[in-house]
Amino acid sequence: MNKSKNCLAIAALLFAASAPVLAGNWEICDLQVEVRDKQTDRHQLQTRVIESQAQAQAECPQAGTALSFRPETVDYQSELPRRQWPKPGTTVTVRYRYLDGECKDRGPCRIQHYSPVLR
Incomplete structure (x- = not known):
């Protein structure tokens, strides 16, 4: 029985190694943004990029670009409560990740996440 289990395990490994990779790598940008407004009708934060810094080959929004997004927790598992959103007129660092x-x-398609970075 051990031989048959080993053969099955080897076959599974070979199959997994030959399967195409469906997931890519997350690209990351650190953005300095000025908060313009909290839109209540669309529940999004309105910002303008002041500065952007790419990690590796990421395509980052350039300075002057307007962005609208819902801020997320640092682990990207949930949206921040609105009372924790940055206030209009403030400048914050936002980690932008996309896949x-x-x-x-x-x-x-592009999956995107925006999370304020607390320093």
């Missing part, structure tokens, strides 16, 4: 891939029923 390009194929989305079900939509084709090519």
